[in-house]
Amino acid sequence: MKYVALFFQYAAQYMKTRLTYRTDMIVEIGSDLMSQAVNFVFILLVFGHTTMISGWSRDEIIFIYGFFLVPFAIFGAFFNIWDFNERYIVKGEMDRILTRPIHSLFQIVLERMELESLFGVLTGTAVMIYAGSRLDLTFAWYDPFMMVLLVLGGTLVYASIFVLIASISFWSDSPTSIMPMMYNIGNYGRYPVNIYNSIIRFVLTWILPFAFVGVYPAAYFLGREEWYTYAFLTPVIGLVFFLLSIFMWNVGVTKYRGAGN
Amino acid sequence: MENMIEVKDLRKEFKSHSSRSGLKGAFRDLFTRQYKVVPAVNDISFTVKQGEMVGYIGENGAGKSTSIKMLTGILTPTSGIVRVNGMDPHKEREQFVRSIGVVFGQRSQLWWDIAVQESFRLLKKVYNVPDAEYKRHMNHVIESLDIAPLLDKPVRKLSLGQRMRCELAAALLHNPPLLFLDEPTIGLDVLVKLKIREFLKEMNEKYNTTVLLTTHDLSDIEALCERVVMLDEGKIIYDGQLDSLRSNWGEGKQIEFQFADTEVDKRALQPLLAEFDGVWTQGDRENVWIANVLNEEQVISEVIGRVVAAHKITDLKVHEISIEDIIRNIYEEGVTNG
Amino acid sequence: MGKYIEMIRIRFLMMLAYRTNYYSGILIYSINIGAYYFLWNAIYGEKSSIEGMSALQMTSYVAIAWMARAFYFNNIDREIAQEIKEGKVAVELIRPYNYLLMKTMQGLGEGIFRLSFFSVPGMVIVALIFPIAFSAHPATWLMFAVSLVFSFLINMQINLLTGILTFFFYNNTGLIRAKRVVIDLFSGLLLPISFFPGWAQQIMNYLPFQGISYVPSMIFTEGFTKPEIVHAVLLQVVWVLILLLPIQIIWLIARKQLVVQGG
Numbered sequence: 046m047k048y049v050a051l052f053f054q055y056a057a058q059y060m061k062t063r064l065t066y067r068t069d070m071i072v073e074i075g076s077d078l079m080s081q082a083v084n085f086v087f088i089l090l091v092f093g094h095t096t097m098i099s100g101w102s103r104d105e106i107i108f109i110y111g112f113f114l115v116p117f118a119i120f121g122a123f124f125n126i127w128d129f130n131e132r133y134i135v136k137g138e139m140d141r142i143l144t145r146p147i148h149s150l151f152q153i154v155l156e157r158m159e160l161e162s163l164f165g166v167l168t169g170t171a172v173m174i175y176a177g178s179r180l181d182l183t184f185a186w187y188d189p190f191m192m193v194l195l196v197l198g199g200t201l202v203y204a205s206i207f208v209l210i211a212s213i214s215f216w217s218d219s220p221t222s223i224m225p226m227m228y229n230i231g232n233y234g235r236y237p238v239n240i241y242n243s244i245i246r247f248v249l250t251w252i253l254p255f256a257f258v259g260v261y262p263a264a265y266f267l268g269r270e271e272w273y274t275y276a277f278l279t280p281v282i283g284l285v286f287f288l289l290s291i292f293m294w295n296v297g298v299t300k301y302r303g304a305g306n
Numbered sequence: 307m308e309n310m311i312e313v314k315d316l317r318k319e320f321k322s323h324s325s326r327s328g329l330k331g332a333f334r335d336l337f338t339r340q341y342k343v344v345p346a347v348n349d350i351s352f353t354v355k356q357g358e359m360v361g362y363i364g365e366n367g368a369g370k371s372t373s374i375k376m377l378t379g380i381l382t383p384t385s386g387i388v389r390v391n392g393m394d395p396h397k398e399r400e401q402f403v404r405s406i407g408v409v410f411g412q413r414s415q416l417w418w419d420i421a422v423q424e425s426f427r428l429l430k431k432v433y434n435v436p437d438a439e440y441k442r443h444m445n446h447v448i449e450s451l452d453i454a455p456l457l458d459k460p461v462r463k464l465s466l467g468q469r470m471r472c473e474l475a476a477a478l479l480h481n482p483p484l485l486f487l488d489e490p491t492i493g494l495d496v497l498v499k500l501k502i503r504e505f506l507k508e509m510n511e512k513y514n515t516t517v518l519l520t521t522h523d524l525s526d527i528e529a530l531c532e533r534v535v536m537l538d539e540g541k542i543i544y545d546g547q548l549d550s551l552r553s554n555w556g557e558g559k560q561i562e563f564q565f566a567d568t569e570v571d572k573r574a575l576q577p578l579l580a581e582f583d584g585v586w587t588q589g590d591r592e593n594v595w596i597a598n599v600l601n602e603e604q605v606i607s608e609v610i611g612r613v614v615a616a617h618k619i620t621d622l623k624v625h626e627i628s629i630e631d632i633i634r635n636i637y638e639e640g641v642t643n644g
Numbered sequence: 645m646g647k648y649i650e651m652i653r654i655r656f657l658m659m660l661a662y663r664t665n666y667y668s669g670i671l672i673y674s675i676n677i678g679a680y681y682f683l684w685n686a687i688y689g690e691k692s693s694i695e696g697m698s699a700l701q702m703t704s705y706v707a708i709a710w711m712a713r714a715f716y717f718n719n720i721d722r723e724i725a726q727e728i729k730e731g732k733v734a735v736e737l738i739r740p741y742n743y744l745l746m747k748t749m750q751g752l753g754e755g756i757f758r759l760s761f762f763s764v765p766g767m768v769i770v771a772l773i774f775p776i777a778f779s780a781h782p783a784t785w786l787m788f789a790v791s792l793v794f795s796f797l798i799n800m801q802i803n804l805l806t807g808i809l810t811f812f813f814y815n816n817t818g819l820i821r822a823k824r825v826v827i828d829l830f831s832g833l834l835l836p837i838s839f840f841p842g843w844a845q846q847i848m849n850y851l852p853f854q855g856i857s858y859v860p861s862m863i864f865t866e867g868f869t870k871p872e873i874v875h876a877v878l879l880q881v882v883w884v885l886i887l888l889l890p891i892q893i894i895w896l897i898a899r900k901q902l903v904v905q906g907g
Contacts, residue, residue: 054431072822091839093839094694097689146401147432236679241678241679333660
């Protein structure tokens, strides 16, 4: 309960600060839109030269991309800790975090939140509506709930991978380039996994389970029954990975070396 | 009185990479790294009673901040026992840090972009301080530190002195029984320093707050602490009263002469101290020489008489050896020589 | 000149010190290339050629485009932005060197490191896993090398521009990010410019971006004829020269502003 209250306190504070730098916020939302547009354009360009990719049509692939944008946006708003190593370990901000009576990861989530990223939820929904209407998809009464559940699962998958990677910083003092690169890998979950070979498919499913952010859950709404097992696994994978990442984080904190040593 | 801090055989080791030099060395580092285990804190033990104000001093790299970080729960000790306020700082971190306040002079606790009082309000939520208590306690703190006019300014617009006072207020927001101050007066002007010292004394008297203070500015320690703990190379080399430090190692007097004659040098002066067991050291200005002699009337008068008779002087001062000199001597010569 | 060479060397050594970057980098770029390889193979399906490029050529294109990116890509824009925000630039301006040239040299040091420890071994590894066509003509390799130098310069200049813009938009991480995705698309990293619709190709002929990735990659995969190569490289040179102008102008304005604001 206290954590919820704190969250709103921070969020209110965040809004206040952001509204004083309005231009930055607009530029940021603009740049998000830009990168979403680039990916969208890529799909369109590719389908200018073909009609099907491994059995998926243009609109299905667009729908998968639209779904992907939603958990990605929520992840971006709260777990975008790519600069954790530099900001908290190298510069020693972790010292300050550790002198406060709140779980350290939660504090960092609060401090690093970027609520404007949530704009992507709108873009993603719009893209899904566009593709969905062209595909004449039908929805049952429980599908909105499924949507929430699968989106949450996907968000947790993304969040836990980044928390896991951030935890590495507690052990290794070298700035890692894995973080920015992870964004690239993450992008591949938004294409159907059956275009990849079995090893990559395995990695995207069980090691860096990015496929659970895009294609697997989206397959549920596209009525692709052959993928339903994976679709329903989404929240499970999300939870398991998240618990694992929290565990790694907690162990990592005990290995923290402090700055300037 | 109960012990606020209990430290026994506390040790912290760091693994450090040693990079080989040059291009070739860097290539080899790519594949194999050499590690060296360095104990930053080497089996130290001490206790601090409730209400004590203790100065924690040592040169850079002596292990000060590493041990402070273990006391505050930031770092996990390699071995040894730490009990602070009856808790294990690292294991019960979230519970433990409620009972301490921390000021890192070189690192801000406040949020850069928002007004000071907004930071306070966030911290109030973070520490779960009830409204009534916050009002009673913080009104007093704000008044004593004279920061009321600063509350609606964003931190980035404050001067260093203003910011430090706000940092201090932030660290005391939950009225902790134990306060860690790491270089709280670094870079501050004299007036702000005095204000901060006065405030700390007041908090100590009013709430019996225990204070552990690290600083390079020994005048802070002289003004606040009766006891000092001195570290060198990860070990405690002195733990005791500040006064006895002076009486044990600072018995001499320094007589400072400024000579009119530019030709004076050590060789010419040395015979003047012949049977007094004194030493000449060069002063920090031109033609200034200091005679370090025993603190005895007869010796002092005799030395002054001889020097004045032998050379023309333009100025003369007699002072006690300062704490800073004493500590420098201890570091240079070791405790046993005292 | 010595100090600039020294700067290249220092940055090179700095990069060497971060071995995790080195190990993870190749792996991750290879995964990237692999993912695109599968995507393109799926796109080609039964087709033997799209827009005059075979599937093999396309794989080689993707591989070389990414490995070349390892060479020209750097975070100098972010570094400059950081230094401006922290007020370090004011100090840098007092030093007896040209700040922008210094940053370029640092980027070059980083580039040389990544070329020798990242791109080349990375390309070898990728070639072992995926089918990639290497040209047998020394002339192709030579022209590729030449165009790679210019692609580094063009990308560097754009980085300098976005970096300096921090003077005007205090927090310009958004702009830097937007620039990055735009470059990935318009430079031809994600897909060759020839895959764009005709009107878009027309527009892109008037932009510097294709000089960054499309030109060297097409030369490498022998997708360009000889006159096309000469034309493309000349265009790169022209862009390097043109871009000098806005950099100088904005830099001058920025410095004036710096003097007024005092950092």
